[in-house]
Amino acid sequence: MSTMNLKCAVLALVLGGTAQAVEPMVPYDNFNPLKSNPPRATKVRGIDPARWEHEQTGSRLESVRELAFTRLRLMSRSDTGASRLGLFFAQSSAVTALSAKVRMNNARSTGCTTPGAPVAQSAAELTGHFFNTRGATGRNLQDDVLAAIRTVSRSTDPVGSQDLRVEAVVERCTNASCSTRAQLFAADLGLVHQGEQATLRVQWDAANHRFVFQRDTQPEVYGAYTVTDTHPPGNPAKALLVTHELPGCASGTPAPLGYANAYFHDVFVNASAAP
Numbered sequence: 001m002s003t004m005n006l007k008c009a010v011l012a013l014v015l016g017g018t019a020q021a022v023e024p025m026v027p028y029d030n031f032n033p034l035k036s037n038p039p040r041a042t043k044v045r046g047i048d049p050a051r052w053e054h055e056q057t058g059s060r061l062e063s064v065r066e067l068a069f070t071r072l073r074l075m076s077r078s079d080t081g082a083s084r085l086g087l088f089f090a091q092s093s094a095v096t097a098l099s100a101k102v103r104m105n106n107a108r109s110t111g112c113t114t115p116g117a118p119v120a121q122s123a124a125e126l127t128g129h130f131f132n133t134r135g136a137t138g139r140n141l142q143d144d145v146l147a148a149i150r151t152v153s154r155s156t157d158p159v160g161s162q163d164l165r166v167e168a169v170v171e172r173c174t175n176a177s178c179s180t181r182a183q184l185f186a187a188d189l190g191l192v193h194q195g196e197q198a199t200l201r202v203q204w205d206a207a208n209h210r211f212v213f214q215r216d217t218q219p220e221v222y223g224a225y226t227v228t229d230t231h232p233p234g235n236p237a238k239a240l241l242v243t244h245e246l247p248g249c250a251s252g253t254p255a256p257l258g259y260a261n262a263y264f265h266d267v268f269v270n271a272s273a274a275p
Contacts, residue, residue, distance in 0.1 A: 022205050022212065023270040027097060028089075030266050032070040038275060044067065047072070049275050053090055055239050058083025061245045072123045072267040074124070074242045079255040081248070082179070086241035095201035096240040098126050099214075103163055105195050106261045111155035111250035120246045124262035125150030128238030130204045130211075132173065133227040136234030141178040144233045146171055147211045149200045150243075151192055153260065163191045166198060168213035170223045178235075185223035203270070229235035240264045 007052070029051050030037040033044055046067050054065070063085050064075040075086045089095050104124050110183040111120040127148035134143045170185035177248045192198050203212040244258035 002273055006019070022203055022207075023097060024202075025097060025201075025268040026271045027272045028098075028267045028269040030070060030271070031067055031072050031264075033067075041065075047087065049090075051090055052087040055084055055088045055241060056110075058244070060085065060244075061088045067075070068263065071263040072240065073261075073263055075261040076122075076242045076244065077257070077259045078244045079257050080247060081246055083243075083244045083245075084237050084241050088237040089269070089273070091273060091275075092128065092238045093232075093236040095128065095269050096130070096206070096210075096273070097270040098238055098269075099199065099201035099202070099203075099268045100126055100240060100264045101197055101199050101266045102126070102151060102162070102259065102261045103195065103197040104153075104192070105154075105263065106259065107153035107159070107194060108153075108163060108257065108259045109153045109155045109246075110246075110254075110257045112247055112256055113253050114250055117249065118247035120155040120244075120256045120258055121152055122242070122244050122258035122260040123150040123152040124242050124260055126200055126202055126240060126266075129173075129231045129235045130230075132231040133208075133229070133231045135231040140176045141173045141211035141232055141234040142176050143198060143228070144173045144178060144235060145184070145225070145227065146173070146178075146181075146233075147202050147204065147213075149202045149213050151188075151198065151200075151216070151262070154259075155256070156252070164194060166190055166192050166200070166215050167219060168211075168223060170225060172227065184225045184227070185211070187213065187221050187223065189218065189221065199266075201268075214273045217228060219241035237248070242265070 165191040
């Protein structure tokens with residue numbers, strides 16, 4: 001997947017309320033087994049299997065997925081290709097909105113030393129496939145439309161910088177595995193310092209053919225699209241993830257590296273997807 005060109009993105013920024021109200025948000029999981037919000041009928045130790053399923057693709061040099069008291073910790077380090085590590089919602093088909101507090105404690109991405117090589121990136125993100133533009137067959141993901149709000153580290157970041165970029169994207173899968181994508185919308189939501197918490201939200205506003213993105217209490221950003229949105233996606237998964245997109249480097253040169261150590265907590269979803 002090619003690196004975003006945010007300067008060329010079409011940004012629809014609107015102040016005030018939406019043209020038609022979307023579903024209210026309600027608590028889904030605060031990762032606190034002692035004081036669960038929303039309450040559980042029985043106490044659960046660790047990650048609740050009734051609410052979450054594991055998501056893990058690609059290869060990693062090391063990874064950690066654990067309940068760190070009242071937070072989900074996802075840590076991943078990779079030097080090869082594309083990979084994802086995290087949790088997806090057990091009833092993802094019902095989820096049309098998700099938000100969480102996200103803190104990237106540490107992240108680093110290094111690319112190839114060859115001039116002009118593709119950029120390496122690592123991210124902590126809230127993401128999901130929301131619909132398909134033509135009617136998916138089986139698990140064929142071509143033409144699935146996905147949206148994500150993420151905190152990103154790239155190999156093009158200034159050396160020694162502790163700043164990460166918060167971004168919102170809407171993309172359409174262009175092959176069956178969704179390994180290639182066409183960008184429908186992108187927005188730059190500003191910088192966040194490593195170790196600084198940000199509340200992130202992405203919500204599908206189907207009635208108005210757009211996605212709603214928000215960082216903390218900043219004004220909502222609307223990512224409008226013009227593709228057909230009436231078909232279910234080939235993959236309905238919505239997830240909390242750390243991801244890597246690393247280029248292949250020439251033989252005999254240092255391998256790229258992606259590292260992300262992120263924490264997620266206070267997860268909310270649309271009301272009809274409440275556990």
